[in-house]
Structures are given as structure tokens and as C-alpha cells.
Amino acid sequence: MRNDKFYRRIFEIIPGFLTWSTLIGLAALTFVKPMWVAIFIIIFDLYWAIRVGYLTTLLVFAYRRLEREKIIDWRKRAEGAPSADGMNFNDIYQAILFPVYKEGPDVITPSVEALRNSNYPSKKMIVVLSVEERGGEDVWKNAQVLKEKYGRDFFDFIVTRHPDKIEGEVKVKGANATWGAKVLKEFIDLHKINYEHVVISCFDADTCAEKEYFGCLAYHYITNPRRTHSSYQPIPVYHNNIWQARSIARVIELGSSFMQMIETQRLEKFVTFSSHSMSFKTLVDVGYWPVDMISDDSVIYWKCFLYFDGDYSVQPMYVTVSMDVATANAIIPTIIKQYKQKRRWAWGVENFPYLMMGFLDNNKIPLRKKIRRAFNLLESHYTWAVWAIIVTFIAPLPLIFGGVIFQQTALGYNLPSISGMLFKTSVVTLLICMVISMRLLPPRPKDVKPVKRLIMFTQWLITPVVAAFIGSTPAIDAQTRLMLGKYMHFYVTEKIRNKKAA
Numbered sequence: 001m002r003n004d005k006f007y008r009r010i011f012e013i014i015p016g017f018l019t020w021s022t023l024i025g026l027a028a029l030t031f032v033k034p035m036w037v038a039i040f041i042i043i044f045d046l047y048w049a050i051r052v053g054y055l056t057t058l059l060v061f062a063y064r065r066l067e068r069e070k071i072i073d074w075r076k077r078a079e080g081a082p083s084a085d086g087m088n089f090n091d092i093y094q095a096i097l098f099p100v101y102k103e104g105p106d107v108i109t110p111s112v113e114a115l116r117n118s119n120y121p122s123k124k125m126i127v128v129l130s131v132e133e134r135g136g137e138d139v140w141k142n143a144q145v146l147k148e149k150y151g152r153d154f155f156d157f158i159v160t161r162h163p164d165k166i167e168g169e170v171k172v173k174g175a176n177a178t179w180g181a182k183v184l185k186e187f188i189d190l191h192k193i194n195y196e197h198v199v200i201s202c203f204d205a206d207t208c209a210e211k212e213y214f215g216c217l218a219y220h221y222i223t224n225p226r227r228t229h230s231s232y233q234p235i236p237v238y239h240n241n242i243w244q245a246r247s248i249a250r251v252i253e254l255g256s257s258f259m260q261m262i263e264t265q266r267l268e269k270f271v272t273f274s275s276h277s278m279s280f281k282t283l284v285d286v287g288y289w290p291v292d293m294i295s296d297d298s299v300i301y302w303k304c305f306l307y308f309d310g311d312y313s314v315q316p317m318y319v320t321v322s323m324d325v326a327t328a329n330a331i332i333p334t335i336i337k338q339y340k341q342k343r344r345w346a347w348g349v350e351n352f353p354y355l356m357m358g359f360l361d362n363n364k365i366p367l368r369k370k371i372r373r374a375f376n377l378l379e380s381h382y383t384w385a386v387w388a389i390i391v392t393f394i395a396p397l398p399l400i401f402g403g404v405i406f407q408q409t410a411l412g413y414n415l416p417s418i419s420g421m422l423f424k425t426s427v428v429t430l431l432i433c434m435v436i437s438m439r440l441l442p443p444r445p446k447d448v449k450p451v452k453r454l455i456m457f458t459q460w461l462i463t464p465v466v467a468a469f470i471g472s473t474p475a476i477d478a479q480t481r482l483m484l485g486k487y488m489h490f491y492v493t494e495k496i497r498n499k500k501a502a
Contacts, residue, residue, distance in 0.1 A: 007360065009485070011353035015378060016483030019385040019476060026390070030397040038398040044390060049425045055262050056429045062261035062318075063436050066235065069318040074215030075119045081222045092218050093155065093193060095126045095184055095200040095280060096209075099162075099176040101492050102135045103205040105142050107324070110240070111208050112146060116153050120214035126187065126198075128158045130180025134171075158187060166291075172490040174289035174296030177202050181280075181288050188280070195281035196228060202289070202297075203275045206240060206324040216319045217277055228285075229308055230315045231301055232277040233270070235261055238325045239442045243452065245325035246334045247459040251466055252342070253325045254437050264316035269376050272301040272314055275321045294490050295348040302351055305373075306358040310365040322442075326493045339474055341493050346478035349381045353482075385479055388471030392464075434460045 029037045079089045096115060100108065108129070116122055127150070129143045143159045151157035162179040169175040181200065188198060199221050203209070213234060221227050238245075238253035245253075263270050272278075274297050283289075286307045289296045305312045326341045328334040355377060359370045434457055441456065481488055 002360070004357065008353050008357055011356040012350075012485070013483050015349050015352055015381050015385075016479035018378075018382055019479050020483075022382075022386050023389055023394070026394050027397065030394070034398040037394075041390070041395050041398065045395070048387065048391065052425050052429055056432055058262045058265040059258055059436070060432065062235075062264050063439075066261070066318045066320075069216075070210075070212070070320075072212065072216075073119070074212040074219055074319070076215075078215050078219035078222060081219050083222045084225055087197070087222055089218060089222065091194075091197045092221065093124055093126060093198045094120065094214050094217070095128065095198050097128045097130065097177060097180045097184065097200060097202050098205050098207075099173050099180060099202070100129055100131045100135065100139060100143065100205050101173075101176075102132075102139055104139075105146065107206050108142070108146060111203065111206060112150050114208040114210075116150065117211065118209060118214050119211050120218070122154050125154045125214075126156050126158065126184065127154050128160070128180045128184050130176050130183070131159065131161050132164070132176055133161050134164045156187065158183060169291040170489075172290075172292065172294050172296060174293060174299070175291040177296065178288040178291050181283060184280075185284060195284055196279060198280035199232075199277055200280045200283055201275065201277040203321070204323060207275045208240060208322045209234075210320050210322070213317075213319050213321065216317050220315050220317060221279070224315060226311075226313075228279040228282045229304075229312050230278070231272045231304070231312075232315045232317055233264070233272055234275065234277075234317045234319050234321045235264065236274050237320045237322050237440060239322040239440075240324045241327065242325055242442065243445055243448045245327035246331060247455065248331065248462060248466060249325050249327040249334050249338055250456070251459055251463055252338050252470065254433070255463075255466075256345075257440075258433060258436070264318070267313065267316070268372070269380070270314040270316065271298050273297055274323070276300075278304075293350060293354070294344060294488060295350055298348050298351055299354060302355050302358070306355075306362055306365075309362060310369050310373075324493075335470070337493065339470060342470065342474035343477050344488070344490070344493075346381070346384065346475040347482075347488050349475075349479050349482055352377055352381065381475060381479065385472050385475035388467050389476075392468040430460055430463060433463075 026037055026040065081089065098108065098111065112127065115125060115127060129146065131140050131143050140161060147157045147159045158180075160180060160183040162176045166175070166179075184200070188195065199217060201209075201217070217232055220232055224230055235257065237257045238250075242250055242253075260273060263273075276297060278300075282304060283300075286300075286303050290299050290303065293299050301312070301314065326334075326337045328337050352374070355374060359365065359374065437460070438453070438457060441453075444450070444453065478488070480486075
């Protein structure tokens with residue numbers, strides 16, 4: 001009989017073990033075998049320069065497609081969209097689920113307003129606010145006020161309270177989302193609506209969908225012959241409070257948006273992230289979001305992938321949803337808040353043991369696909385954890401501790417030149433990021449001075465510092481906790497609106 005607990009612990013240890021073995025091993029070898037480390041650094045720098053150039057190219061392609069598709073009237077296109085099975089625009093209901101913890105009306109109201117103002121018939125929308133009981137009575141009352149204000153604008157506006165301490169659940173967003181989805185199922189059953197005709201979007205409370213989002217979603221859903229075997233992923237941008245956020249927070253969040261844009265060009269690695277959409281039929285079939293894992297947004301993809309024996313994918317949508325920049329009123333609290341948020345994202349490494357245990361139980365997925373997907377998942381978290389440390393801190397060590405003899409060798413002489421090539425490639429990438437970030441900016445509020453645009457441009461100069469000190473450490477932290485069995489709890493990022501920052 002297989003010992004599942006033993007195998008799971010092995011898979012939990014692997015990511016952290018690989019990361020720490022690399023970093024400690026390279027640092028130790030610097031003193032005894034600087035030549036070996038120099039060879040590794042040269043190979044790594046060459047690989048990373050090529051990788052940076054490749055990813056930058058994908059970013060440009062993704063941005064150009066976003067620019068082309070954001071001007072499309074997606075509702076009009078969806079209304080005339082062909083479907084092999086006869087499904088049409090009027091069949092589709094959009095269900096929008098907001099799991100709510102302690103977010104107030106200043107955060108949730110703009111999200112609901114964005115739904116009402118979208119280029120989509122609001123009477124075909126079902127809004128669900130799933131409020132955490134432990135969030136307090138004020139949050140529940142605020143949700144009731146929103147229902148009273150906006151309820152008549154939609155097909156229905158459901159407000160439900162997720163009870164605390166349900167057996168088998170932990171304090172994670174997925175548990176609240178699952179509760180809300182089950183309440184939605186009761187509503188859909190009452191109205192005898194076909195599950196396949198309902199597309200559910202699970203949004204964070206601060207998610208504001210752009211005007212064409214639901215038209216675009218309907219078009220892709222109708223025209224996709226594998227609609228129930230697909231999730232639908234928009235591009236997240238952090239624009240709600242970007243003019244008020246601190247520079248370091250803006251740079252980090254924009255970098256996250258750019259990585260998601262890049263992932264839309266790499267479908268073999270594309271996984272749902274943050275706010276996403278899927279067929280309600282699929283969600284019911286797979287048993288909803290996990291109620292005991294932090295990374296519910298990505299685990300639901302892997303859950304579907306295993307359920308459909310590897311026949312599941314993510315359809316990229318070149319429309320944006322806007323969320324809040326994690327910021328604070330001072331620089332140190334901002335860094336702490338950013339670190340905790342990125343560590344929570346890095347806790348997505350918990351997907352690796354989850355997926356590997358699923359692979360052990362599923363004999364229908366081809367071995368080649370198992371190896372490829374497991375490697376892609378592990379490699380992404382491993383690279384996240386080690387790249388900034390290697391480039392910034394380990395790369396100079398052979399020159400510092402290798403001695404005069406090593407510095408006079410060909411490797412010692414050429415090592416700075418190779419690192420310089422990586423720097424030049426990174427500068428080109430930085431300039432491209434500057435341009436794209438400025439073009440994606442929302443209109444400047446009237447109370448923000450014009451000089452802020454210059455700050456927005458020059459803020460990218462702090463990127464090397466951000467990459468060196470915040471780039472890898474959250475991932476190392478998360479992997480180390482998983483390796484040691486020190487499991488994380490869900491960290492809810494506090495939303496701050498209308499606060500000025502530099």
C-alpha cells in the first residue's frame with residue numbers, strides 16, 4: 001500500500017532542496033573551486049541573457065496584441081459569433097463571484113460599478129458577494145447596502161455569508177469562493193438554467209473589469225469547441241490606485257503584469273492567476289475550488305487538468321482587469337506588504353506536490369505530458385528563487401575570492417564581459433518596460449500633479465535594487481517553509497485607496 005503522506009513530504013521537500021543546494025553549493029565552491037563556479041556563472045549569464053531577450057520579445061508581441069484587441073467591440077462580435085453546437089449570445093449568463101473579507105464600500109463599489117458600466121447586458125449578469133463571517137458585522141451590512149443599491153441593475157444580486165470553522169476548511173479565499181459558488185448553484189437550479197450556459201468569473205474584491213471584458217469572454221466561450229475544457233484568463237493590471245501608490249510598489253506590480261502578458265504567449269506554461277473565468281459546469285464537475293489551499297487561483301487549473309486527464313488548457317484574453325497596488329503610507333510598511341503578497345504568490349509552489357500526487361493517481365495522462373508539465377512548474381519556481389541571488393550576489397564571488405591567479409586566467413578575464421552582456425540586455429528590456437508601462441497608464445487624476453508622469457517613468461531605475469532584494473527572497477521563504485512543513489496561512493492584502501505616495 002502506498003504511503004501518500006511520505007510521498008507528499010518528498011515532493012514538498014524537492015523545490016526547497018534544489019534551491020538551497022544551488023545557492024549553498026555555489027557559495028561554498030567559490031572558495032575551493034572558483035573555476036567551476038566561473039564556468040557555471042558564464043553559462044548561466046549566457047542562458048539568462050538569451051532568456052531575457054526571448055521574454056522581452058514575447059512581452060512586445062503580447063502588448064501589440066493587447067493594443068489591437070482592446071478597440072474591438074466584443075459584444076457585437078459575440079452576438080454574431082458562430083458556434084458548432086448552436087449556442088448563441090443570448091444563452092450566456094455571466095456570474096461574477098466576489099469573495100469578501102474586510103473590504104469596505106470604497107473597494108467593492110468600483111468593482112460593481114465596472115460590471116454595471118460594461119458593454120454587456122447587465123440583466124444577464126448574476127453578482128455574488130460571499131462575505132466572510134469572521135470579517136465582522138460591518139462588512140455584512142455594507143454588502144446588504146450594495147445589494148439594495150445595485151440589485152435591480154442585474155439579473156440578481158446575491159449576498160451570502162460564509163460561516164467560520166466549517167470542518168475540513170482552513171482560512172483561505174478558496175473556501176469562501178466555494179461557499180459562494182454553491183449558493184449560486186442553488187440559484188441556478190431554482191431557475192433551471194443549464195450549467196454550461198453559465199460562465200463564472202471569480203474576482204478579488206478590488207477587481208474592476210474593463211468595459212469589453214464580458215463581451216470578449218462570451219465570444220471566446222461561444223466559439224471554443226472545448227469551452228468546458230478551458231479556463232479564460234485576462235491580463236491583470238494594478239491601476240486602481242497606481243497614481244497614489246509608492247514607486248517601489250508600482251514597479252513590482254507592473255513587473256507582475258508584464259510576466260502575465262508574457263505567459264499569454266507561452267500556452268504550454270499558461271496557468272490561471274488571480275481573477276479568472278471558467279464554465280460553471282466545469283467548476284461543479286471538478287468539485288469547486290480547494291478549501292484547504294492558499295493558491296486557489298492556480299490549483300483550480302491543476303484540479304481541472306487532472307480531472308480531464310490532461311485535456312485542459314487556458315484561453316488567454318487580451319483584455320485587462322484592474323486591481324489595487326499593494327501599498328502603504330510609508331516605504332517600510334510598503335516593502336513589508338509587497339513581500340508578504342509575493343510570498344503568498346510564491347506559495348503556489350504547493351501546486352507541485354499536489355500535481356505530483358495527482359500524477360501518481362492518474363494513469364490516463366501520457367508520461368511525456370506529466371514530465372513536461374511537472375518540469376515546467378518546478379522550473380518556474382526554482383528559477384524565481386535563484387536567479388536574482390545568482391546574478392547579483394554569487395556572480396562576483398569568483399573574482400573576489402578566486403585570487404590573483406584566477407583573475408589572470410581567460411575565465412577570470414572574460415567573466416565581467418559576460419556579465420556586462422547580461423546587463424546590456426537587461427537595459428534594453430528595462431527601456432521597453434518603461435515605454436509599455438507609460439502607454440498602459442490610466443488617465444492622470446486631476447488632483448495629481450503632471451510631474452508625477454516623470455516620476456512614473458524614472459521609477460524604473462530602482463528595478464535592479466528591487467530585483468536584488470525582493471526578487472528571489474519571497475520564493476526562497478515560501479519554498480523553505482514548505483520544505484520544513486511550516487505551512488503558511490492565507491495573507492489578505494489590505495487595500496488602501498486615495499492615499500498619496502511617492
